[in-house]
Amino acid sequence: MKPTNIKDSEYFHKVVDCQYACPAHTPVPHYIRLIAAGKYTEAYMVNWESNVFPGVLGRTCDRPCEPACRRGRVEEEPVAICRLKRVAADFKDDIAQYLPEIPKVKNGKKIAIIGAGPAGLTVARDLAPLGYEIHMYDDQTKGGGMMRSQIPSFRLPNSVLDQEVNVILDMDIVKHFNQYVTSLKDIINGGYDAVFVATGAPKGKDLPNLPGRWDAKENIHIGIQWLANVAFEHTNKIGKKVIVLGGGNTAMDCCRTSRRLGGEEVKVLVRSPFKEMKASPWEKEDAIHEDIPILENHVPKSFVSENGKLKGMFFEKVEAQYDEKGKRKLVPTGEPDVFIEADDVIIAIGQENRFEWIEKDLGVEFNEWEMPVVDETTFASTCAGVFFGGDAALGPKNVITAVAQGHQAAISIDKYCQGQDISDRPAPDVTLISTKMGIHEWSYDNGVSADLRFVVPQEDKKITLADRKKEVELGFDLQSAFKEAERCLNCDVQTVFMEDKCIECDACMDVCPTQCINFTENAEEEDLRAKLLIPALDKSQDILVSDILKTGKVMVKDEDVCLHCGLCAERCPTSAWDMQKFMYKTAKAGC
Amino acid sequence: MSYIKPKFEHPRAPKNTLGYTRKEYEGSLSTLCAGCGHDSISAAIVDACFELSIEPHRVAKLSGIGCSSKTPAYFLNNSHGFNSVHGRMPSVATGANLANRDLVYLGVSGDGDSASIGFGQFAHVIRRNLNMTYIVMNNGCYGLTKGQDSATADHGSVSKAGSVNNFEGIDMCAIAIELGATFVAQSFSGDKNQLIPLIKAALSHSGFSLINVVSPCVTFNNNPGSTKSYDYVREHNEALSSLDFVPVKEEITTEYDEIDVKMVEMHDGTFIKLNKLHQGFDPQDKLSIINALQVARQKDEILTGLLYLDTESIELNDLIGTVNKPLNSLTEKELCPGSEVLEKINAGLR
Numbered sequence: 001m002k003p004t005n006i007k008d009s010e011y012f013h014k015v016v017d018c019q020y021a022c023p024a025h026t027p028v029p030h031y032i033r034l035i036a037a038g039k040y041t042e043a044y045m046v047n048w049e050s051n052v053f054p055g056v057l058g059r060t061c062d063r064p065c066e067p068a069c070r071r072g073r074v075e076e077e078p079v080a081i082c083r084l085k086r087v088a089a090d091f092k093d094d095i096a097q098y099l100p101e102i103p104k105v106k107n108g109k110k111i112a113i114i115g116a117g118p119a120g121l122t123v124a125r126d127l128a129p130l131g132y133e134i135h136m137y138d139d140q141t142k143g144g145g146m147m148r149s150q151i152p153s154f155r156l157p158n159s160v161l162d163q164e165v166n167v168i169l170d171m172d173i174v175k176h177f178n179q180y181v182t183s184l185k186d187i188i189n190g191g192y193d194a195v196f197v198a199t200g201a202p203k204g205k206d207l208p209n210l211p212g213r214w215d216a217k218e219n220i221h222i223g224i225q226w227l228a229n230v231a232f233e234h235t236n237k238i239g240k241k242v243i244v245l246g247g248g249n250t251a252m253d254c255c256r257t258s259r260r261l262g263g264e265e266v267k268v269l270v271r272s273p274f275k276e277m278k279a280s281p282w283e284k285e286d287a288i289h290e291d292i293p294i295l296e297n298h299v300p301k302s303f304v305s306e307n308g309k310l311k312g313m314f315f316e317k318v319e320a321q322y323d324e325k326g327k328r329k330l331v332p333t334g335e336p337d338v339f340i341e342a343d344d345v346i347i348a349i350g351q352e353n354r355f356e357w358i359e360k361d362l363g364v365e366f367n368e369w370e371m372p373v374v375d376e377t378t379f380a381s382t383c384a385g386v387f388f389g390g391d392a393a394l395g396p397k398n399v400i401t402a403v404a405q406g407h408q409a410a411i412s413i414d415k416y417c418q419g420q421d422i423s424d425r426p427a428p429d430v431t432l433i434s435t436k437m438g439i440h441e442w443s444y445d446n447g448v449s450a451d452l453r454f455v456v457p458q459e460d461k462k463i464t465l466a467d468r469k470k471e472v473e474l475g476f477d478l479q480s481a482f483k484e485a486e487r488c489l490n491c492d493v494q495t496v497f498m499e500d501k502c503i504e505c506d507a508c509m510d511v512c513p514t515q516c517i518n519f520t521e522n523a524e525e526e527d528l529r530a531k532l533l534i535p536a537l538d539k540s541q542d543i544l545v546s547d548i549l550k551t552g553k554v555m556v557k558d559e560d561v562c563l564h565c566g567l568c569a570e571r572c573p574t575s576a577w578d579m580q581k582f583m584y585k586t587a588k589a590g591c
Numbered sequence: 592m593s594y595i596k597p598k599f600e601h602p603r604a605p606k607n608t609l610g611y612t613r614k615e616y617e618g619s620l621s622t623l624c625a626g627c628g629h630d631s632i633s634a635a636i637v638d639a640c641f642e643l644s645i646e647p648h649r650v651a652k653l654s655g656i657g658c659s660s661k662t663p664a665y666f667l668n669n670s671h672g673f674n675s676v677h678g679r680m681p682s683v684a685t686g687a688n689l690a691n692r693d694l695v696y697l698g699v700s701g702d703g704d705s706a707s708i709g710f711g712q713f714a715h716v717i718r719r720n721l722n723m724t725y726i727v728m729n730n731g732c733y734g735l736t737k738g739q740d741s742a743t744a745d746h747g748s749v750s751k752a753g754s755v756n757n758f759e760g761i762d763m764c765a766i767a768i769e770l771g772a773t774f775v776a777q778s779f780s781g782d783k784n785q786l787i788p789l790i791k792a793a794l795s796h797s798g799f800s801l802i803n804v805v806s807p808c809v810t811f812n813n814n815p816g817s818t819k820s821y822d823y824v825r826e827h828n829e830a831l832s833s834l835d836f837v838p839v840k841e842e843i844t845t846e847y848d849e850i851d852v853k854m855v856e857m858h859d860g861t862f863i864k865l866n867k868l869h870q871g872f873d874p875q876d877k878l879s880i881i882n883a884l885q886v887a888r889q890k891d892e893i894l895t896g897l898l899y900l901d902t903e904s905i906e907l908n909d910l911i912g913t914v915n916k917p918l919n920s921l922t923e924k925e926l927c928p929g930s931e932v933l934e935k936i937n938a939g940l941r
Contacts, residue, residue: 073602074599074602075599439592440592440593441592446593447593447595447597448597448598448599450597450598450599503626503809503813503821503822504781505626505627505628505631505780505781505807505809505821506630506631506634506780506781506783507625507626507627507630507631510630510631510633511620511621511630513596513597513600514599514600514601514604515600515601515604534601534603534604534605535603537603550825551825561599561601561602563597563599565597567593567596567597567620570592570593570625571621571625571626571630572625572626573625573626573809573810574626
C-alpha cells in the first residue's frame with residue numbers, strides 16, 4: 001500500500017467518526033471538551049456556529065453522530081453527544097457578545113426566504129451578517145417551522161425554541177409571517193436577487209382509500225396537522241382510546257401527545273416488525289415508558305364506525321419475510337383480522353412536499369416524483385437564482401440535515417449574488433496542531449474513563465402526563481455531564497506518525513491497549529488488513545500506513561478502535577508519534 | 592504522564608484455550624524510559640504466556656534489582672511475584688522451586704544483576720539445573736545509575752559520554768553453556784518473531800533455560816559506537832535459525848528438507864522447528880555452538896536463536912529426589928512420619 005497521505009484533510013476528518021457522520025460536521029469532541037472544562041458558553045457557540053440550534057438539537061436531534069461514535073465500538077454505548085449539547089445550551093451565559101454584528105448599511109442585495117424553518121433560518125443567519133437584506137415568509141405566526149408545529153413542547157419547550165429562533169430574527173430580518181405564499185412568480189417579481197425555498201414537507205400522508213376512511217372523519221386525524229393544531233392550541237383533547245398508525249418519530253410524538261390530551265388507552269400500530277421501525281430507539285423507549293404498547297406486524301385494513309361514530313379499526317396480521325437480497329416482504333399470517341377499539345385514529349405514516357404554488361413556467365424543473373431538480377452540492381434549482389433547502393429540496397429528513405443544506409445554499413446564494421461561480425466550493429478550514437505540553441503531557445485529558453453511559457433523568461410521569469408543556473427530560477446535572485463528557489475518546493486528537501523519527505523499538509505496538517499498531521512487511525491493502533495483529537475487518541475504517549522504515553517494514557495502524565489515549569506517543573522515545581489536535585470547520589458563506 | 596492503562600481492549604481480541612485474552616496476562620503501565628528494550632521483552636513474555644495458555648496463577652515471576660528487575664510489575668499482574676535482593680533472585684527461585692515444583696518459574700534479571708553482583712548465584716543456579724526460565728535483559732550498561740559500562744559491555748564499545756570500554760565483556764551464553772545449562776538462547780528485544788517462540792520453548796523446557804536478550808537502553812546506550820544500540824544489533828544480528836515452537840498437541844504436517852529444517856523434540860514431546868540459516872551448526876552439539884560463538888565474536892556478529900538444547904536434561908528436583916508434591920500440600924502425617932521412621936533413618940546412618 002502507498003503511504004497514507006495525511007496532508008489530505010479528509011483522512012483525519014474521517015477518523016472523527018461523530019463529526020464525519022454529522023451532516024453539519026459539528027466538531028463534537030471539541031465542544032465536549034469545552035463542556036468538561038465548564039466552558040458552557042464557548043461550547044454552545046461552537047455548536048451555534050455549526051448547527052445553529054444547539055438547544056433544539058440537544059433535545060430533538062436524530063443524532064447520526066451517536067451510532068457512529070467510536071465508543072460504541074469499544075464498549076456498549078456511544079457517548080451521549082446529543083444530551084451533552086443540551087448541557088451547553090442549558091448552562092450557557094448570555095451569548096449576545098459573541099453574536100456576529102449585523103451591518104447597518106446593507107450590501108444592496110435582497111433575498112427572499114420562503115419558510116421560517118431550520119433551513120430558512122440557517123440561510124438567514126449565514127447571510128444577514130454579510131449585509132444581505134433578508135425577507136422571510138411563513139404562514140405561521142412565529143418562526144421555527146416544523147420545530148414549532150411538529151415537535152411537542154414536552155420534548156422541546158417553547159422558551160428554548162423562541163430564544164434560538166429570535167436570535168436569528170433579530171438580525172434585521174424582515175418578517176412576512178402569517179402569510180402563505182401562493183405564487184413563486186410573485187416573489188421573483190418582488191425584486192429579489194435570489195430566492196430560497198424552504199417550505200418543508202408540510203403534507204401528512206393519508207389512507208384515502210382504506211374502507212371507512214371518510215365515514216367518521218371527525219375522529220380520524222393526520223399526524224403532523226394534528227400536532228400543529230395541538231401546538232397552536234386549536235386542539236386540546238382526544239378520546240380515551242386512541243390508535244396511532246405509523247412507526248416513525250411523528251407517530252411517537254402523536255401517541256405521547258395523545259396521552260397528555262386525555263388518551264388513556266393509546267396504542268401504536270405498525271406494519272413492520274418492531275426492530276425495523278423508523279422511529280429512533282430512544283423515542284420508542286419513551287413511548288413505551290408512558291404505557292403505550294407498540295403492536296408490530298399489523299397492517300390497517302378498515303375503519304369501523306357506527307352512526308358516524310368511530311368504533312375502531314381492523315388490522316391484518318403479517319410477518320416479515322426476506323428474499324436473498326434481504327428485501328422485505330410483509331406476508332399475511334392467515335390469522336383472523338384483529339379488531340382494536342378506538343375513539344380517535346391518528347395517521348402518522350409519512351409526509352410529503354407541496355409545490356402547487358410554484359408555477360410550471362418559471363424554469364424550475366420537477367422530476368418524476370414531482371420533486372424539484374436540485375443540485376445536491378449547491379442546492380440550486382434549474383431556475384437561476386432560485387435555491388432549495390431542507391425537506392423541500394431532497395425530501396423529508398431531519399433538522400440537522402436541513403441546517404447543513406442551509407449552510408451550503410447560503411454559500412451558493414452569496415456567490416450567486418456576487419457574480420461568482422457557485423460550483424466553485426470553498427475549502428474547509430483545517431488545522432492540525434500538536435497537543436504536546438511536556439515530555440508526557442498533553443493539552444487534552446488523555447485518560448480513558450471506564451464509566452458506562454449516564455442516563456438522562458426524567459421528570460415523574462405523573463407530572464409530565466398531566467401537563468402537555470412540561471418537559472419530560474430534565475437534562476444532565478453538571479456532575480453527570482462532566483462524567484459523561486469524560487467518556488468521549490477525543491477522536492479529534494489524531495495519532496500522527498513521522499516515520500523519519502521512528503527507531504522501531506516496538507514500544508507503541510507493545511503498549512497499545514487495543515493492539516491497533518503494527519510493524520509489518522508492506523502488502524496490498526487486503527493482505528495488509530488481514531495480517532495485522534488483529535485483522536482490520538471493517539473496511540469503512542481506514543488504516544494508517546507509513547512509508548518504508550529502516551528495517552524495510554511499514555507501520556500500519558488500524559483506526560477502528562484506537563482509543564486516542566496517547567500511550568503510543570507517551571511511550572515513543574523519539575516523538576515519532578505525536579498527538580495532534582485536528583480541527584475541521586466546514587466553510588460558511590462569506591469565508 | 593499516564594499511570595493507568597485504559598481498561599478497554601479490542602472487541603475482537605483473540606482468546607486462548609483458557610478463554611483469556613492477552614489483557615489477562617498484561618501488567619501495569621511501564622515506568623521505564625519510553626522505548627526501552629525491556630518493555631518489548633515484557634510484551635514478548637505476555638504473548639508467550641498467552642499463546643501457551645498458561646494459567647496466570649501458576650506462574651511465579653522473580654527478579655533482583657535494576658531496570659530489568661522492575662519489569663515483573665509490567666507483565667503478568669495475575670501471577671505470583673517476588674522482587675528480591677540485588678543479584679539474589681536465583682537463590683530465592685531455588686528455594687521457591689524446591690518448596691513447590693508445580694509452578695512455572697520465570698526469573699528476570701539484567702546484566703548488572705546477573706553478570707556483576709549476582710554472578711556467583713547465576714553460576715550456581717545453572718550448574719544445579721534448576722527448572723526455571725532465566726531471562727537476562729542485557730543492555731550493556733547500568734541504566735538505573737546513568738549508564739556506566741556494565742560487565743557485559745563489549746570491548747571497544749563506546750558509551751554515550753564518548754569513553755571506550757577497555758575490558759572484555761562477559762558472554763552470558765558462553766558462560767552458561769560452559770556451566771552446563773540445558774537450554775541456552777540469545778535474542779534481540781526488537782525481534783519478537785524470534786523472541787516469543789524462544790520464550791515459549793524455554794517455559795516448556797524442563798531444567799534451566801537461559802535467554803540472553805540484547806535490549807537497547809534508549810537513554811544511555813543507544814548512541815553510535817555502542818554495540819548494544821538498536822542500529823548496531825540490527826546490522827550485526829546473525830540469526831542461526833528462524834524457529835517455531837510447536838506444542839505437543841499440534842499436528843505437524845509440514846514436509847521439510849532435512850538439511851535446512853531441524854525438528855528438536857523436547858522432554859514433554861513438544862518440538863522446536865528450526866529453519867537453519869547456519870551451516871555446520873547443531874544446537875544439540877556443544878562443540879559446534881562453542882565454535883560458532885567464537886567465530887561470531889571474531890566477526891563482530893551477534894548470534895541469535897536457539898544456541899544449545901540438552902533434551903536429556905534432568906532438573907534439580909529430580910536430581911536430588913525431592914518430594915513430588917508442593918510442600919504446602921503435605922499433611923502433618925507426611926511431614927512427621929513418627930519415631931519408627933526416625934529409627935530406620937538413624938539405623939541407616941550407623
